[in-house]
Amino acid sequence: MTVNCLFCKIVSREIAAQIVFEDDKIIAINDINPAAPVHILIIPKEHIASLAEISEQHNDLLGHIQLTAARLAKDLKISEQGYRLVNNCGIWGGQTVLHLHYHLLGGRELSWPPG
Ligand code: 5GP
Numbered sequence: 001m002t003v004n005c006l007f008c009k010i011v012s013r014e015i016a017a018q019i020v021f022e023d024d025k026i027i028a029i030n031d032i033n034p035a036a037p038v039h040i041l042i043i044p045k046e047h048i049a050s051l052a053e054i055s056e057q058h059n060d061l062l063g064h065i066q067l068t069a070a071r072l073a074k075d076l077k078i079s080e081q082g083y084r085l086v087n088n089c090g091i092w093g094g095q096t097v098l099h100l101h102y103h104l105l106g107g108r109e110l111s112w113p114p115g
């Protein structure tokens, strides 16, 4: 747990969130400002600042996040039409919360390329 980290506080229940899924490694919550009908944040419980901070030891965790994203997409019935799994890394990547997380977006047609 890192002091003053928003997502660490959500993991520890210090700040409330709508939890969609949780296990020992990750938590998935609804984004407070959804950009699509389905907008879930998949967050590792361990504080990792960004994708730029990962190493070999996070291999299983990253695989687990992707498998969970695919399963949640199926459960939420957005899998057949398609969806997007996004990581914003660093300032130019648009990252605003410095605790690693992936956005699962779906439920509408998404445009490409991003801005
Ligand atoms: P980033 O810009 O770092 O990739 O994504 C951060 C995301 O966290 C944004 O989509 C933002 O709406 C979301 N967010 C910010 N504060 C909160 C909060 O207190 N609760 C929830 N559930 N989401 C938040």
Ligand code: ZN
Binding pocket: 001, 002, 005, 006, 007, 008, 009, 046, 047, 048, 098, 099
């Ligand atoms: Zn954190």
